[in-house]
């Protein structure tokens with residue numbers, strides 16, 4: 001973290017950076033993957049979905065690598081690039097969207113965390129993680145974490161390395177066991193799905209939000225590029241982390257389809273890896289996974305509390321967001337940013353209670369919020385290489401970078417399309433709410449709020465947001 005806040009001031013080496021990437025990517029997503037993927041797709045479509053994701057995410061990882069290398073002076077990771085490329089209003093929205101995605105993701109973590117603990121409570125207090133007792137306990141955990149982080153978590157990078165290793169153990173066991181339980185006939189049954197699932201393209205589309213969700217965090221090393229010992233390590237850590245996580249994800253989702261059939265998987269309670277392992281080895285398998293999830297999500301909750309705080313803090317510090325968020329307390333923690341972040345989580349936890357919004361709805365919203373920031377990074381990488389900005393004349397890497405930027409940009413567009421309009425539309429409400437914060441920041445900077453193009457963009461966001469809010473109010477739209 002910049003300024004040596006929170007995690008002390010030692011510089012991060014390759015190992016720690018890789019742990020950061022892997023640690024922020026592996027949270028709750030992978031543990032629910034079998035159900036989430038099978039909910040709308042058969043094995044064939046799931047494999048196609050992973051192939052698309054492999055190329056798309058690999059190029060996105062390369063985009064972060066290229067940007068770290070070509071634009072080392074840009075701080076703030078994801079939103080810093082959007083701002084450099086597309087001006088302050090778009091930059092603000094990228095920071096805002098990223099930040100909201102980070103904390104809504106944490107709301108989903110709380111839900112799935114208590115859903116996993118629910119497996120051990122015989123009275124069913126925690127249910128699917130959004131019952132009254134679950135929300136009360138989640139709130140207590142939230143504020144405990146808040147005060148811990150506000151006091152300054154020195155050695156957070158170290159804690160992260162430990163939890164990252166700890167969460168790999170149950171996953172490795174899962175894969176090892178499921179390989180033995182794998183049954184080719186089960187796998188082949190309904191390979192191309194059933195009529196209820198629709199066409200193969202529809203099935204593939206249905207998997208796209210989930211595949212992005214499980215890769216969120218791939219930008220983890222970029223976010224902390226200011227603290228890396230060597231800039232080249234940021235890119236290396238991103239690509240190593242990507243490959244490692246990719247193998248785990250594909251193994252977990254594809255192997256599960258050889259243990260239970262698609263309709264059986266689709267009906268599992270999340271974390272669904274527990275149900276798969278239970279089918280393979282009995283009750284202890286489910287217990288193992290539920291414990292693994294609690295450790296994994298616990299670690300990821302800490303990592304994402306720091307990331308969300310860091311995102312708002314960096315944006316506040318450079319004037320993209322109001323300066324108040326850029327202030328550190330005496331322990332070197334961005335206390336204001338953390339209060340705002342965790343306050344928002346608290347409000348959303350209460351909303352999940354009344355809306356009974358489950359894990360899947362929350363992660364879909366969190367993922368939709370990050371699509372635009374990711375897309376803007378890809379587009380920016382494409383633009384700088386096309387303009388030869390940051391490249392020497394005759395740089396032999398240019399052609400490669402053009403292809404990477406192009407594929408990543410196309411992937412970004414495809415994701416927005418595949419994710420479907422619903423969550424994107426809902427996310428406009430949250431982008432519209434950001435407007436006053438933007439105006440506040442511009443005022444502090446004594447800058448004109450908008451160019452005319454930015455003004456038009458803001459108006460569109462406002463209209464769409466208001467309309468979505470209206471539909472949400474009438475019940476025409478729900479989480």
Ligand SMILES: NC(=[NH2+])NCCC[C@H](N)C(=O)O
Nearest residue numbers: 025027028029102105106214
């Ligand atoms: N709290 C968050 N914003 N988490 C986003 C990262 C999600 C992570 N890839 C997972 O599968 O769990």
